[in-house]
Amino acid sequence: MTKKKQLRRICVDMDEVMADTLAEFLRRYNETFDDAVTPEDLVGKGLWEVAPFDRQQQLRAFLDAEDFFEDLDVMADAQPVLKALSQRFDLYIATQAMIVPNSLGPKYRWLQRHFPFIPPTNYVFCGDKRILRADYLIDDLPSNLACFEGTGLLYSAPHNMTVTGYMRVSNWQEVAAYFEQVKI
Amino acid sequence: MTKKKQLRRICVDMDEVMADTLAEFLRRYNETFDDAVTPEDLVGKGLWEVAPFDRQQQLRAFLDAEDFFEDLDVMADAQPVLKALSQRFDLYIATQAMIVPNSLGPKYRWLQRHFPFIPPTNYVFCGDKRILRADYLIDDLPSNLACFEGTGLLYSAPHNMTVTGYMRVSNWQEVAAYFEQVKI
Numbered sequence: 001m002t003k004k005k006q007l008r009r010i011c012v013d014m015d016e017v018m019a020d021t022l023a024e025f026l027r028r029y030n031e032t033f034d035d036a037v038t039p040e041d042l043v044g045k046g047l048w049e050v051a052p053f054d055r056q057q058q059l060r061a062f063l064d065a066e067d068f069f070e071d072l073d074v075m076a077d078a079q080p081v082l083k084a085l086s087q088r089f090d091l092y093i094a095t096q097a098m099i100v101p102n103s104l105g106p107k108y109r110w111l112q113r114h115f116p117f118i119p120p121t122n123y124v125f126c127g128d129k130r131i132l133r134a135d136y137l138i139d140d141l142p143s144n145l146a147c148f149e150g151t152g153l154l155y156s157a158p159h160n161m162t163v164t165g166y167m168r169v170s171n172w173q174e175v176a177a178y179f180e181q182v183k184i
Numbered sequence: 185m186t187k188k189k190q191l192r193r194i195c196v197d198m199d200e201v202m203a204d205t206l207a208e209f210l211r212r213y214n215e216t217f218d219d220a221v222t223p224e225d226l227v228g229k230g231l232w233e234v235a236p237f238d239r240q241q242q243l244r245a246f247l248d249a250e251d252f253f254e255d256l257d258v259m260a261d262a263q264p265v266l267k268a269l270s271q272r273f274d275l276y277i278a279t280q281a282m283i284v285p286n287s288l289g290p291k292y293r294w295l296q297r298h299f300p301f302i303p304p305t306n307y308v309f310c311g312d313k314r315i316l317r318a319d320y321l322i323d324d325l326p327s328n329l330a331c332f333e334g335t336g337l338l339y340s341a342p343h344n345m346t347v348t349g350y351m352r353v354s355n356w357q358e359v360a361a362y363f364e365q366v367k368i
Contacts, residue, residue: 104309131318
C-alpha cells in the first residue's frame with residue numbers, strides 16, 4: 001500500500017490501445033458484406049460514418065457478439081512496454097466496457113491471458129472516465145481525454161488522426177519513450 | 185457535461201450497501217451445512233472467521249456460483265434515496281467486482297433491473313478503490329474508505345460494527361439525512 005501511494009498512476013485504455021479492436025471489426029464487416037474497407041479508409045472517421053445506412057444495425061451486432069472481444073490481437077509491443085511500466089508506475093487498465101455488457105467477461109479473460117502481470121484489482125470496467133483518479137490516461141478517444149483531470153496521451157488510431165490539441169503517441173515504443181523522461 | 189462537472193460526485197458500493205449480500209451468503213451457508221448462523225453472530229467479524237476450516241473452500245464457491253449475485257435483495261430504502269440523490273449529485277456505483285469475475289454479468293443486470301435511473305456509464309466495476317475520483321464514497325469496507333481520497337461514509341454491516349474512526353450511516357434514511365445538509 002505504501003509503495004502504491006508513492007508511485008504515479010497510469011490508466012490505460014484497452015480497445016485500439018492494448019487490443020487491435022479495429023482489425024477484428026473490419027474483418028467481420030468485410031467478411032459479412034463482402035467488402036474491403038481498410039484502416040486507411042477510416043482516417044478521421046469511424047466505420048459508423050462509412051458504412052451504408054442498412055448496415056448500421058449489424059455494426060452494433062458485431063460488438064454485441066459474445067465472442068467479439070475474446071480473441072483480439074494484442075497491439076505490437078504493448079506487453080513488454082506495459083510490463084516495464086508496471087515496475088515504475090501504479091498501472092491500471094480502464095475500459096468503457098459498460099457500453100457493451102457482453103464484453104465484460106471476454107475483456108476480463110483477455111487481460112488475464114495477455115497481461116498476467118497486471119492484477120485484476122487494477123482493472124476498471126467503467127463508462128464515463130471522469131471517475132478515474134490517476135496522473136495519466138492513455139486513450140484513443142479524445143472525449144475520454146477531455147473529461148480526464150490528469151495528463152492525457154492520445155494513442156493514434158485512424159479515427160483520431162485529424163484531432164489536434166493532445167499529446168500524441170503513435171505506438172507503444174513512443175509510450176515507453178514518453179514515460180522514460182517522467183520522474184518517479 | 186457541464187451539469188455533471190458542477191455536481192458533487194458520490195460513489196456507492198453495492199454489496200451490503202445496495203444489495204443484501206450477507207442474507208444470501210448466510211442462506212446458502214445454512215442450507216448447505218444445516219446450520220443457523222445469523223447476522224447477529226457476525227458482529228465484528230466475517231463468516232470466514234466463524235466457519236470451521238473444512239467449510240472455507242465452500243464459502244468461496246458460494247460467491248463464485250454464476251447465480252449468486254443475480255437475485256440479491258435490495259436494501260431497504262436504497263431505491264428512493266438513490267433516486268433522490270441522483271437528482272442532486274453525480275452518482276456512480278463502484279463495486280469490487282474483479283475479485284469475483286463471475287459476478288460481472290449478474291451485477292450489471294441487477295443494477296439495470298433495480299436501479300434503472302442510473303445509467304450504465306456510471307457503473308464502475310473495479311478492484312482497488314483508490315482509483316475513484318469522487319467527493320464521497322459510501323462503503324461497508326473500512327479498507328476501501330481508507331484508500332479513498334474524498335469523504336468516506338461507513339455503511340453499517342455486522343462485520344464492521346466494532347470499527348471506529350469513520351462517519352457511520354446505519355441505513356438509507358441516514359444516508360438521505362446526511363446528504364440533505366450537504367450544499368450542492
